Amino acid sequence: MKEVKERAAAVRMLVLDVDGTLTDGGIYIGATGELFKRFDIKDGLGIALWHRAGGKTAVITGRTSPILEARARELKITALWQGRLDKAAAYQELKTRYSLTDEAIAYIGDDLVDLPVMQQAGFAAAPADAVSEVRQRAHFVASHRSGNGAVREIIEFILQAQGRWEEMVARFLIS
Numbered sequence: 001m002k003e004v005k006e007r008a009a010a011v012r013m014l015v016l017d018v019d020g021t022l023t024d025g026g027i028y029i030g031a032t033g034e035l036f037k038r039f040d041i042k043d044g045l046g047i048a049l050w051h052r053a054g055g056k057t058a059v060i061t062g063r064t065s066p067i068l069e070a071r072a073r074e075l076k077i078t079a080l081w082q083g084r085l086d087k088a089a090a091y092q093e094l095k096t097r098y099s100l101t102d103e104a105i106a107y108i109g110d111d112l113v114d115l116p117v118m119q120q121a122g123f124a125a126a127p128a129d130a131v132s133e134v135r136q137r138a139h140f141v142a143s144h145r146s147g148n149g150a151v152r153e154i155i156e157f158i159l160q161a162q163g164r165w166e167e168m169v170a171r172f173l174i175s
Contacts, residue, residue, distance in 0.1 A: 005161040007139055008158045009158075012104040012105070013104060013105050014158070015091070022151060023037045043150070047077075050159070053162070053167075058081070060091065079094060079097070079098075110126055110146055118138065119137065123139055124138045126140075126141050129145045140157055
């Protein structure tokens with residue numbers, strides 16, 4: 001566990017998959033296209049706390065969605081890569097654009113397409129319901145399911161490893 005906490009302590013940017021990570025993995029499609037995605041409010045607050053602590057957040061997803069664009073704007077996501085089936089190439093672009101090393105990046109994914117990036121990132125994490133191949137290779141597996149607080153749990157773990165969690169909680173306490 002010490003090595004996992006050390007990996008988490010080095011994280012400066014959080015990189016997320018979307019469907020099956022930030023959402024429950026359901027895709028709701030109507031006659032005119034995608035209608036909606038379900039995002040968890042606790043995950044959103046977790047991302048906001050991560051940003052308050054000075055972290056940056058990026059999204060790499062194979063799908064393209066105006067709904068995700070709206071959510072990313074609302075959460076002030078630093079970088080959004082949509083329609084990127086080759087997530088490893090997008091990851092390399094991200095590292096170059098933000099001058100980051102693998103050790104400074106946490107990646108949260110849930111399925112086989114996430115494995116190439118998970119193998120490179122300094123800290124790889126997964127929701128409880130990720131496929132077994134992903135859970136086996138993750139440094140940290142959340143007890144929460146995708147789209148149900150898993151991202152928040154992972155962010156809390158990272159902030160605790162960095163000694164920043166109590167500071168984030170204190171901002172909400174009345175003196």
